[in-house]
Amino acid sequence: MHEALAKSNFEREVANLSLVFTRCHRWEVNSIEYPVVDVTFNGTRPLRVQLTCDNWPELPPSAVLLMPDGSPPVGLPGGVFHQDLHPATGRPFVCMRGFREYHTHPGHLTDLWDTYRAQDGMNVAGLLTQLCVAWRTQVGP
Amino acid sequence: MNTPDAHEPPGSDSDSDEKKSHPMAIAVITTSGVFPNLDDYRRGYSTEVVRDLLAAAALHLGLTNTADWVATVGNRPINEAETFAANNLHGIIEIEWHKREGGGGA
Numbered sequence: 615m616h617e618a619l620a621k622s623n624f625e626r627e628v629a630n631l632s633l634v635f636t637r638c639h640r641w642e643v644n645s646i647e648y649p650v651v652d653v654t655f656n657g658t659r660p661l662r663v664q665l666t667c668d669n670w671p672e673l674p675p676s677a678v679l680l681m682p683d684g685s686p687p688v689g690l691p692g693g694v695f696h697q698d699l700h701p702a703t704g705r706p707f708v709c710m711r712g713f714r715e716y717h718t719h720p721g722h723l724t725d726l727w728d729t730y731r732a733q734d735g736m737n738v739a740g741l742l743t744q745l746c747v748a749w750r751t752q753v754g755p
Numbered sequence: 756m757n758t759p760d761a762h763e764p765p766g767s768d769s770d771s772d773e774k775k776s777h778p779m780a781i782a783v784i785t786t787s788g789v790f791p792n793l794d795d796y797r798r799g800y801s802t803e804v805v806r807d808l809l810a811a812a813a814l815h816l817g818l819t820n821t822a823d824w825v826a827t828v829g830n831r832p833i834n835e836a837e838t839f840a841a842n843n844l845h846g847i848i849e850i851e852w853h854k855r856e857g858g859g860g861a
Binding site: 634635638639693694708716733735740744745748750 | 782784786787788789793818819820821823824849854855856857858
């Protein structure tokens with residue numbers, strides 16, 4: 615995808631992360647700079663997520679899980695939050711449809727991003743919301 | 756957000772207290788935008804069915820496939836088939852509405 619188009623797509627996506635939206639979800643936006651959205655889900659146990667959206671929406675976004683201070687995550691709760699290392703990135707990862715680490719994991723190579731990417735709610739804000747709900751379900755609100 | 760002027764709809768004072776329609780101010784906050792907009796709430800009534808308001812939000816925001824979406828208020832799931840009153844929702848509320856999260860596991 616042409617870089618300018620990818621950046622335009624990214625800008626349109628992050629426009630959904632309005633102050634009203636992030637306040638309602640109790641998120642802190644650390645930074646938004648193409649192609650990365652860096653947010654912290656506040657709550658009982660905060661989680662920081664750096665979402666790289668290069669070539670959006672041709673590629674699903676790649677999520678890096680972090681502690682709020684930016685250090686590597688410890689004690690991920692399981693479910694879609696894997697403490698073990700992804701074979702391609704060598705990092706703990708999110709294993710949920712819509713995220714690059716899921717679609718590139720050897721166990722899910724046949725479950726294609728193209729199946730999901732046009733669905734309502736599978737945009738950048740939607741994927742972050744799903745991740746946040748999964749996190750708070752696991753660790754508390 | 757600005758709240759709308761509150762007033763009772765016609766005929767509401769003849770109902771029992773439980774069924775009386777009380778004015779509300781409602782916003783629907785989705786992953787594709789906010790209904791009615793970023794600055795206002797929509798006037799609604801406690802006897803309205805939640806699903807009807809969500810349908811209006813979907814139309815406004817261009818959402819066409821929300822069959823697997825969930826609506827919550829303050830982390831509490833609400834029943835879209837019921838009225839706001841039946842969901843114990845009154846006054847000024849913000850509904851979070853989004854696609855249900857996917858399962859996982861590698």
